[in-house]
Amino acid sequence: MSKITTQKLRRMKEEGEKISMVTAYDYPTSVLANRAGIDVVLVGDSLAMTILGEENTVSIGMKEMVYHIKPVVKGAPDALVVGDMPFGSYQISKKKAVKNAVQLMKKGGCDAVKLEGGAEMAEVVKAIVDAGIPVMGHIGLTPQTVSKLGGFKVQGKSVEAAEVLLKDALKLQEAGAWGLVLEAIPEEVGKLITKKSDIPTIGIGAGRYCDGQVLVFHDMFGLFQRFVPKFVKQYGQLGDQVVDGLETFKKEIQEGRFPASQHKFSGVEEEELTHLY
Numbered sequence: 001m002s003k004i005t006t007q008k009l010r011r012m013k014e015e016g017e018k019i020s021m022v023t024a025y026d027y028p029t030s031v032l033a034n035r036a037g038i039d040v041v042l043v044g045d046s047l048a049m050t051i052l053g054e055e056n057t058v059s060i061g062m063k064e065m066v067y068h069i070k071p072v073v074k075g076a077p078d079a080l081v082v083g084d085m086p087f088g089s090y091q092i093s094k095k096k097a098v099k100n101a102v103q104l105m106k107k108g109g110c111d112a113v114k115l116e117g118g119a120e121m122a123e124v125v126k127a128i129v130d131a132g133i134p135v136m137g138h139i140g141l142t143p144q145t146v147s148k149l150g151g152f153k154v155q156g157k158s159v160e161a162a163e164v165l166l167k168d169a170l171k172l173q174e175a176g177a178w179g180l181v182l183e184a185i186p187e188e189v190g191k192l193i194t195k196k197s198d199i200p201t202i203g204i205g206a207g208r209y210c211d212g213q214v215l216v217f218h219d220m221f222g223l224f225q226r227f228v229p230k231f232v233k234q235y236g237q238l239g240d241q242v243v244d245g246l247e248t249f250k251k252e253i254q255e256g257r258f259p260a261s262q263h264k265f266s267g268v269e270e271e272e273l274t275h276l277y
């Protein structure tokens with residue numbers, strides 16, 4: 001498989017070939033996603049919740065993102081690896097935004113960055129793109145501003161709100177974004193934005209008509225059990241499987257059934273050690 005590029009993803013949109021994207025925060029997950037031929041691997045700031053146990057994604061910083069992007073890049077040589085810009089890394093000034101996007105690319109090694117927000121972020125997107133960095137937008141439910149949105153709620157639920165989202169999408173496209181994540185919006189709005197934009201739309205809770213779909217790995221495989229959003233499909237129950245395994249492990253230790261003879265090392269006979277007892 002040859003390396004996925006943003007140009008290839010754009011061709012996929014034009015040819016109606018659907019795009020697959022999944023999160024990974026570490027090397028083993030990234031290797032699995034690459035083996036499965038997933039097109040885009042996202043080092044999402046959702047890792048704040050799924051693996052660091054935070055309430056939301058607000059607290060995560062640049063250092064943590066770089067730390068997690070590095071092993072994902074090593075594990076997925078064929079996928080396009082996108083690194084999330086953390087909250088606070090692109091809101092203060094265009095200059096700081098460019099500097100931080102450069103850091104994610106240089107220190108993390110990702111192929112592109114993603115940031116949240118609509119028309120208000122267009123200038124920032126343009127500045128980062130002008131610096132030579134592919135940028136993905138993210139509109140609809142934007143978890144970094146969950147406090148402003150009043151919770152993890154579906155967005156774009158009125159004609160007016162849908163129109164704003166469409167304008168946001170087109171502004172981001174005009175600013176040079178190569179693609180858009182559409183999160184938690186009505187299917188009809190996802191369809192409209194997908195139709196009206198030239199760049200690929202990747203939906204998460206945005207219905208069936210987006211150019212591609214993304215899910216959070218830990219949601220897909222039952223590894224994050226605090227809550228499961230409506231838009232998630234679970235493709236496995238690894239969490240339950242691991243708990244079963246650990247319970248068996250504990251029981252076998254208690255009953256003296258683990259380790260068994262095939263797990264032991266030999267090298268000296270017990271009789272030879274008698275004088276040491």
Ligand code: KIV
Nearest residue numbers: 023044045046181216
């Ligand atoms: O951080 C993340 O996992 C994301 C996806 C939900 C798109 O931004």
Ligand code: NA
Nearest residue numbers: 044045046084
């Ligand atoms: Na994110």
